[in-house]
Amino acid sequence: MREILIISGKGGTGKTSLTAAFSHLADNKIICDLDVDAPDLHLLLQPCHEQEVAFYAGNEARINQDGCTGCGTCAQMCRYNAIRQENDRFTVDPIRCEGCKVCVSFCPEQTIEFPEKHCGTWYVSTTRFGTMVHAQLFPGEENSGRLVALLKNEAKKLARENNIDLILSDGAPGIGCPVISSLSGANFAVLVTEPTPSGRHDLERVASLCDHFRIRSGVIINKADLNPDEAAMIEQYCRERNYPLLARLPHDPVITEAMVQERAVTELGETEIGREIRQAWTRIEELAG
Amino acid sequence: MIITVASGKGGTGKTTVTASLATVWDAPLQVVDLDVEEPNLHLFLWPELGSPAKAWMEVPELDAEKCTGCGNCVELCQFKAISMMLSTLTLYPDMCHGCGGCIAVCRENALQAGRRELGEIRQGRAGKIDFLMGTLRIGEAMSPPFMEQVKKQMQQTLLETNQDVIIDAPPGVSCPAICSVIDSDVIVLVTDATPFGFHDFKLAWESFSPLGKPMGVVINRAGLGTRDIYDFCKKKNIPILAEIPFDRSIAEAYSRGRVIAGVSDELGTVFVSLREKIRDLAADSGKEVSHA
Ligand code: SF4
Numbered sequence: 296m297r298e299i300l301i302i303s304g305k306g307g308t309g310k311t312s313l314t315a316a317f318s319h320l321a322d323n324k325i326i327c328d329l330d331v332d333a334p335d336l337h338l339l340l341q342p343c344h345e346q347e348v349a350f351y352a353g354n355e356a357r358i359n360q361d362g363c364t365g366c367g368t369c370a371q372m373c374r375y376n377a378i379r380q381e382n383d384r385f386t387v388d389p390i391r392c393e394g395c396k397v398c399v400s401f402c403p404e405q406t407i408e409f410p411e412k413h414c415g416t417w418y419v420s421t422t423r424f425g426t427m428v429h430a431q432l433f434p435g436e437e438n439s440g441r442l443v444a445l446l447k448n449e450a451k452k453l454a455r456e457n458n459i460d461l462i463l464s465d466g467a468p469g470i471g472c473p474v475i476s477s478l479s480g481a482n483f484a485v486l487v488t489e490p491t492p493s494g495r496h497d498l499e500r501v502a503s504l505c506d507h508f509r510i511r512s513g514v515i516i517n518k519a520d521l522n523p524d525e526a527a528m529i530e531q532y533c534r535e536r537n538y539p540l541l542a543r544l545p546h547d548p549v550i551t552e553a554m555v556q557e558r559a560v561t562e563l564g565e566t567e568i569g570r571e572i573r574q575a576w577t578r579i580e581e582l583a584g
Numbered sequence: 585m586i587i588t589v590a591s592g593k594g595g596t597g598k599t600t601v602t603a604s605l606a607t608v609w610d611a612p613l614q615v616v617d618l619d620v621e622e623p624n625l626h627l628f629l630w631p632e633l634g635s636p637a638k639a640w641m642e643v644p645e646l647d648a649e650k651c652t653g654c655g656n657c658v659e660l661c662q663f664k665a666i667s668m669m670l671s672t673l674t675l676y677p678d679m680c681h682g683c684g685g686c687i688a689v690c691r692e693n694a695l696q697a698g699r700r701e702l703g704e705i706r707q708g709r710a711g712k713i714d715f716l717m718g719t720l721r722i723g724e725a726m727s728p729p730f731m732e733q734v735k736k737q738m739q740q741t742l743l744e745t746n747q748d749v750i751i752d753a754p755p756g757v758s759c760p761a762i763c764s765v766i767d768s769d770v771i772v773l774v775t776d777a778t779p780f781g782f783h784d785f786k787l788a789w790e791s792f793s794p795l796g797k798p799m800g801v802v803i804n805r806a807g808l809g810t811r812d813i814y815d816f817c818k819k820k821n822i823p824i825l826a827e828i829p830f831d832r833s834i835a836e837a838y839s840r841g842r843v844i845a846g847v848s849d850e851l852g853t854v855f856v857s858l859r860e861k862i863r864d865l866a867a868d869s870g871k872e873v874s875h876a
């Protein structure tokens with residue numbers, strides 16, 4: 296089974312628009328949106344939810360006021376400043392609580408409860424391009440690598456059950472916990488970048504991350520004509536580091552137009568950018584083996 | 585006053601807005617790049633930076649000779665950072681959240697405070713502006729503890745100088761984003777009017793509203809996409825502080841690392857007016873609080 300992941304280091308590079316186009320072009324795959332913090336792929340694919348499951352992760356401390364004597368042990372031990380004191384009343388600030396259980400264990404009165412935390416919902420859905428696995432964390436919840444791992448597992452399970460040999464994932468932005476989770480076990484990473492100073496900088500960081508986890512990767516430069524010099528520098532960087540350049544796409548408002556129409560850009564008939572995306576996809580399939 | 589510039593997703597122009605706002609700010613200022621996974625602000629403001637200081641987090645270290653294998657620490661740890669196999673204890677420092685529980689619970693004193701590198705903090709100056717940034721170590725999965733340390737440094741400078749602060753926050757609406765807006769006086773949300781932008785803006789608004797901070801919006805690439813965001817802001821009474829037009833020349837200037845407030849007089853005016861509206865927003869909410 297192959298797992299192809301589209302990532303970009305930072306957001307706004309066109310990663311999701313490209314994932315939607317690849318979802319249109321690839322046959323026989325499971326589509327997966329691993330950007331559980333701010334998922335957008337569903338806006339283009341209009342999934343119809345077949346299965347809806349609550350996602351619980353970690354626990355949250357809650358002080359049972361009846362037993363509390365106000366000794367303050369919990370506040371002293373908490374390293375996250377999550378225990379609030381107002382007069383003699385101690386309460387837990389859920390935004391700061393990390394669920395480490397230290398207060399629960401050390402409360403001499405054993406009066407701190409530790410219920411599981413409902414953090415979001417995940418879905419298995421049907422779309423016009425095939426089955427899709429995706430999720431939505433509640434705003435402000437931990438952008439959990441665990442939810443990303445769960446989605447990946449679910450996608451694999453569905454792929455095995457249905458004899459599908461490709462998982463196509465829209466990865467999480469950044470280089471922290473959620474991206475690390477999305478990279479694990481991937482066969483090939485498509486790195487989408489823009490010819491801007493920050494674009495190159497972010498590309499270098501996310502590419503190092505792929506190298507760190509020994510995942511092969513290729514690069515797409517989006518909006519390449521906005522700054523040809525910077526685009527040339529990115530190409531140079533790719534040559535030096537041996538990252539295949541998969542495509543150099545123009546800055547084309549048709550991408551936004553597709554977004555407004557809630558379609559993949561390759562569905563809008565013959566366009567130059569559509570042709571180049573098709574070529575890039577052929578390359579990716581070859582490279583991902 | 586601490587102003588945080590945030591966005592529901594990346595690529596909306598948050599860093600451009602921060603850089604432009606900083607260059608038109610007419611009072612003593614500290615800018616902080618808290619987008620530690622992808623710090624980019626220095627690429628626009630070109631600060632002269634001092635040498636980096638490493639930031640660490642406390643993680644346990646094992647003295648295997650003292651360990652009796654009671655397993656108290658394993659039981660306490662909520663993050664699978666300690667495991668016991670055949671009565672041998674193994675620590676996974678990368679998973680540790682630094683809560684200190686295992687060290688406190690160990691009766692044999694077999695666990696002591698060690699440390700794990702989180703990233704590097706740099707300070708410097710961009711003209712008259714104090715500049716502060718953090719860069720997360722590649723492979724480090726947890727940004728909030730590191731951001732806390734960058735914020736500590738910010739508070740330190742603040743104590744000495746009492747200047748205004750503009751924070752460039754990480755994108756998104758989860759822990760790192762919350763961590764950066766939680767201590768600020770005003771939140772400026774940057775979005776674009778595309779369907780993606782609007783969708784992520786709504787999430788950001790939902791997750792930041794409970795904090796009860798005054799919040800305003802900057803619409804970038806205005807004129808592109810739909811009117812949904814304007815209708816939403818009107819309905820929810822969210823002030824639109826500035827609109828930056830969609831213009832290829834701005835995208836090009838940005839791609840060359842230019843601060844867009846300097847691209848034209850019109851754009852300069854947009855940011856001066858943004859500055860004043862942020863001040864009004866802070867002042868208004870101050871009044872409300874004192875009347876309450
Ligand atoms: S440790 Fe327990 S008894 Fe003491 S203040 Fe905290 S909750 Fe109350």
Ligand code: SF4
Nearest residue numbers: 661680681683684686
């Ligand atoms: S400090 Fe807390 S998170 Fe780290 S190993 Fe000990 S119990 Fe686990």
